Amino acid sequence: MSIFDILFYLFAAAIVLSAAFVSLSRNIVHAAFSLLFTFLGIAGVYVLLSADFIAVSQILIYVGGILVLIVFGVMLTNRVTNIDIRAAIRSRIPAFIICAGLLALLIAFITQAHWIRYDEEPWKKTPWGKNAVEQVTKPLQGSVREVIDQQGSQGTAAEIGKLLMSDYMLPFELLSIVLLVALIGAAMIARQEAVQKKRPLSPSLPTEVSQ
Amino acid sequence: MVIEALIKIAIVLFVVLTGVSYTVLVERWVCAWVQDRIGPNRVGPLGLFQPLADVLKLLLKEDIEPLMAQKWFHWVAPVISIAVAFSVLAIVPFGHVLMLGNHAIPLTIASGINIGVLYIVALTSLGVYGITLAGWSSGSKYSLLGGLRSSAQMISYELTLGLGLLSVIMLSGSLDLNTIINSQAQGLWNVVRAPLGFLLFFVSSFAETNRQPFDLPEAEPELVGGYHTEYSSMKFALFFLAEYANIITASAVMTVLFFGGWHLPFVDQLGLSSLAMTIIGVLAFALKVIGLLFVFIWVRWTVPRFRYDQLMNLGWKVLLPLGILNIILTAFEKIYLIA
Amino acid sequence: MAPLSHYLAVSAILFVIGTAGVLFRRNAIIVFMCVELMLNAVNLTLIAFSQFLGDQTGQILVFFVMTVAAAEAAVGLAIVIALFRNRQTVDIAKVNILKW
Numbered sequence: 001m002s003i004f005d006i007l008f009y010l011f012a013a014a015i016v017l018s019a020a021f022v023s024l025s026r027n028i029v030h031a032a033f034s035l036l037f038t039f040l041g042i043a044g045v046y047v048l049l050s051a052d053f054i055a056v057s058q059i060l061i062y063v064g065g066i067l068v069l070i071v072f073g074v075m076l077t078n079r080v081t082n083i084d085i086r087a088a089i090r091s092r093i094p095a096f097i098i099c100a101g102l103l104a105l106l107i108a109f110i111t112q113a114h115w116i117r118y119d120e121e122p123w124k125k126t127p128w129g130k131n132a133v134e135q136v137t138k139p140l141q142g143s144v145r146e147v148i149d150q151q152g153s154q155g156t157a158a159e160i161g162k163l164l165m166s167d168y169m170l171p172f173e174l175l176s177i178v179l180l181v182a183l184i185g186a187a188m189i190a191r192q193e194a195v196q197k198k199r200p201l202s203p204s205l206p207t208e209v210s211q
Numbered sequence: 212m213v214i215e216a217l218i219k220i221a222i223v224l225f226v227v228l229t230g231v232s233y234t235v236l237v238e239r240w241v242c243a244w245v246q247d248r249i250g251p252n253r254v255g256p257l258g259l260f261q262p263l264a265d266v267l268k269l270l271l272k273e274d275i276e277p278l279m280a281q282k283w284f285h286w287v288a289p290v291i292s293i294a295v296a297f298s299v300l301a302i303v304p305f306g307h308v309l310m311l312g313n314h315a316i317p318l319t320i321a322s323g324i325n326i327g328v329l330y331i332v333a334l335t336s337l338g339v340y341g342i343t344l345a346g347w348s349s350g351s352k353y354s355l356l357g358g359l360r361s362s363a364q365m366i367s368y369e370l371t372l373g374l375g376l377l378s379v380i381m382l383s384g385s386l387d388l389n390t391i392i393n394s395q396a397q398g399l400w401n402v403v404r405a406p407l408g409f410l411l412f413f414v415s416s417f418a419e420t421n422r423q424p425f426d427l428p429e430a431e432p433e434l435v436g437g438y439h440t441e442y443s444s445m446k447f448a449l450f451f452l453a454e455y456a457n458i459i460t461a462s463a464v465m466t467v468l469f470f471g472g473w474h475l476p477f478v479d480q481l482g483l484s485s486l487a488m489t490i491i492g493v494l495a496f497a498l499k500v501i502g503l504l505f506v507f508i509w510v511r512w513t514v515p516r517f518r519y520d521q522l523m524n525l526g527w528k529v530l531l532p533l534g535i536l537n538i539i540l541t542a543f544e545k546i547y548l549i550a
Numbered sequence: 551m552a553p554l555s556h557y558l559a560v561s562a563i564l565f566v567i568g569t570a571g572v573l574f575r576r577n578a579i580i581v582f583m584c585v586e587l588m589l590n591a592v593n594l595t596l597i598a599f600s601q602f603l604g605d606q607t608g609q610i611l612v613f614f615v616m617t618v619a620a621a622e623a624a625v626g627l628a629i630v631i632a633l634f635r636n637r638q639t640v641d642i643a644k645v646n647i648l649k650w
Contacts, residue, residue, distance in 0.1 A: 002551075004551065005551065005552050008552050008556070008557075009552070012556070012560045015560060015564060016560065016563050016564065016567070019563075019564050019567045019568070019587050020567055022567075022571065022580075022583055022584065022587060023567050023568065023570050023571030023574070023575065023580070023583075023584050023587070024571075028577060028579060028580060029281075029284075029347070031580055031583060032579075032583065033284075033344075035583050035586070035587070036340070038564075038587065038590070039590070042590050042593070042594060045557070045560070045594060045597075046594075046597055049557070049597050049598060049600075049601040050601060051597050051600065051601065051609055051612075052325070052326050053326060053329070053609070054593075054597060054609050054612050054613065056326050056329040056330055056333050057329075057613065057616060058593075058616070059333040059334075059336070059337070060329065060332060060333040060336055061616045061617075061619070061620055062586070062590070062616065062619070063333075063336065063337060064333060064335075064336025064337060064339070064369070065336070065366075065620055065623070066586065066619060066620055066623040068336075068339055068340075068343075068362060068366060069623045069624065069627050070579060070582065070583060070586075070623070070627065071340075071343060071362075072359075072362065072627070073579050073582075073627040073630050073631060074579055075343075075347055075355070075359065076631055076634070077579065077630065077631065077634040077640050092574070095570070095573035095574055098569070098573060099566055099569055099570045099573065102565075102566050102569055103562065103563070103566040106562035106565065106566065107559065107562060110555050110558045110559055110562060111555065115553075115554045115555060115558075115602070116603070156606065156609060157325070157326055157329075157386055159606050160606060160609055160610060160613065163606055163607070163610050164610060164613070168610050168614075171614060175614060175617045175618070178617070178618065178621050179617060179620070179621050181621075182620075182621035182622075182624050182625050183621075183624060185624075185625050185628070186624040186625050186627075186628040187628075189625070189628040189629060189631075189632050190628050190631065190632070
């Protein structure tokens with residue numbers, strides 16, 4: 001077991017524990033900060049999977065953006081002090097059945113399936129022929145780490161940039177529109193208060209008249 | 212390899228901690244000079260031992276924990292602040308390669324990080340947590356308001372910071388800090404090639420480090436002390452340390468991105484040995500950082516504080532459009548002037 | 551290096567934890583956080599496959615998921631704040647009338 005394996009299992013434990021805390025914690029602020037550790041743990045796993053650009057994006061977008069928004073939401077809806085949110089749990093049994101079933105299904109899939117690697121010859125172990133597999137998995141050039149080793153320390157950023165500007169140009173542009181629309185929508189929803197406040201709060205108060 | 216890294220960490224930590232304490236002293240001197248006073252000169256010759264006295268005073272004070280505070284979060288908030296401030300320094304190249312015999316030591320703690328610029332932006336965005344957490348966990352309305360204000364401010368100015376950085380990335384075509392320095396060494400410094408980008412980065416670093424004229428999170432007349440109102444003793448000292456460490460980090464990053472890092476023009480034509488070149492490089496880096504630090508202090512004692520709506524207007528209505536203009540201008544420059 | 555199935559197992563557990571949070575909890579912000587957990591689980595799977603199959607496309611997809619998650623966070627939290635402002639509650643069981 002290499003040090004990277006040990007690190008992976010440590011990160012995995014951190015991810016699972018903190019995620020469980022997020023979904024079970026009674027205190028919403030604790031849940032939000034537990035989510036911070038989940039995100040950081042996932043970023044760590046990304047680094048171990050040699051996806052450096054995605055790892056930093058994870059920190060930048062999830063931790064630095066989304067979670068800050070969530071913390072904002074928590075603080076603004078919690079009336080300064082944190083209220084204990086002991087919400088009554090509804091329909092406990094169906095929810096439990098769904099979760100247990102989902103977990104069983106996923107774990108069964110993961111243990112049953114034969115997962116191919118880029119350096120395996122899957123057509124020898126799987127019932128279908130070579131062509132079918134090649135169509136599914138695209139040209140196999142080696143793991144991301146090997147590509148990095150061949151190309152020098154370019155990282156995955158350059159490769160992702162090239163793909164975004166060529167094969168995935170249209171989705172990329174569409175996403176920027178999605179972001180713009182979301183931004184305008186969010187600003188619009190948040191501005192509602194300003195519109196409502198134009199009504200005088202209490203008409204009985206004498207209004208200031210400029211001399 | 213590990214020992215090498217540990218030695219580098221120890222040196223950088225020592226230099227930065229000393230730097231922080233003397234930045235505080237210099238800040239007080241400059242402040243006194245701007246206000247036509249004498250400034251601290253009692254402790255030791257010229258007041259040079261003042262930082263020691265300050266540290267001792269902060270350490271010996273009682274650590275008061277407010278009744279309403281969330282104990283654990285209250286404790287962890289300053290730690291986050293300081294950790295973020297220091298971890299950016301891990302990738303800042305403070306010199307060229309040092310040759311010891313045949314053994315080359317890159318003068319960066321973590322060399323070979325090829326997404327260095329993104330790492331800096333990502334860690335800067337983590338700085339919000341320390342302050343927000345401090346504000347929330349203190350259980351005081353002044354602290355909470357300071358914390359909320361600072362998060363809003365830091366999120367708003369992060370955009371501008373990123374847009375300013377983009378021009379550097381576009382010009383050197385890399386996210387690696389060493390490549391960025393090399394591209395500046397071969398051509399002009401980025402401050403000349405991308406002045407608008409520098410201006411954006413410069414202004415938003417003031418906002419990101421919560422310095423005057425953007426020090427609304429701790430605006431004394433309105434919020435007592437902002438997010439660290441309820442902090443005392445060592446925990447307050449950590450926030451204090453983090454603020455100045457942030458300034459040093461910001462200066463170092465600015466030096467690397469816009470002022471050519473350890474590069475000095477025309478020195479490579481003097482025909483010096485590689486050791487002398489390296490030493491000159493480190494000294495040049497230190498000088499540039501000190502110069503920028505002085506600018507940080509100078510601005511603080513010269514420019515009045517912005518009002519909150521002015522701050523937000525400046526960020527969203529002036530700097531953000533300028534940032535987009537900056538990208539377009541840099542693209543034109545890259546196509547027609549450089550390539 | 552740990553086998554692919556271990557990465558997938560972590561991701562599956564994470565996904566189920568997220569699902570459990572969405573189904574069990576009634577605080578809108580917690581539900582929101584659990585949705586983020588589920589998205590992260592999917593991202594983890596994509597990156598694991600990307601590494602083990604030597605194909606960068608998975609990373610592009612993760613990038614897209616993150617962007618959509620950011621848009622979702624902005625709109626979702628704006629809705630939560632608007633909800634709290636109008637109803638002083640963030641309990642999703644109490645906001646079932648679609649208008650007020």
